[in-house]
Amino acid sequence: MGFEQRKFKRAKFEYEILYPTVLxxxxxxxxxxxxxxxxxxxxxxxxxxxxxxxxxxxxxxxxYLRIDDNLPFKVLVKIRWNKLTGGYFTCGGEFIGLRLEEIYKIRKFIDKCTQLENIGHPS
Structure with a gap:
């Protein structure tokens, strides 16, 4: 068993979601x-x-998801997995139907976070 290699870079993103709708x-x-x-x-x-x-x-x-100072945009997430951890449910999902403009906002945020993490950690 090898480790899982993700296709896309991830960044820590702590944001409160208000009024989610579950379908x-x-x-x-x-x-x-x-x-x-x-x-x-x-x-x-x-x-x-x-x-x-x-x-x-x-x-x-x-x-609605807000990244940095951008206007919030509506997202639809398909839940792929879930687990109970410390009294809360953690779940992972995949975005459905994001517009290219929204993908660019997320990508820019992740690149910024990656650059900040690498400051002081030369390769």
Whole structure:
């Protein structure tokens, strides 16, 4: 068993998600102030979420995402995996249908984070 090589670079990205909507089979539910959802890290292909509620595999989560000082944009994430960790649910998902402009915003953010991490760590 080898290590998993990711196709896209990831960066730590901690952001509170307000009013996420979960779509699963024929159900659609928007969560309000009684729940918590945060991001953990991001790549141009997907995102890791931490939530106070269970999100089933193969469901979709829709929410507004803001990166740096850019205007927020709506994303749709298909949940690929989930696990319970320390009383919270951690799940990984893949972005569905991002526009090229949105991918560039994410890519620019990741490149900036990577450059900051490399300062003081010469190769």
């Amino acid at each position: 699963f089979k024929n159900d659609k539910k928007t969560f309000y102030d009684n729940v918590k959802m945060f991001t953990s890290d991001i790549s141009e292909a997907g995102i890791c979420l931490i939530s106070s509620f269970y999100i089933p595999t193969d469901s979709f989560v829709s929410f």
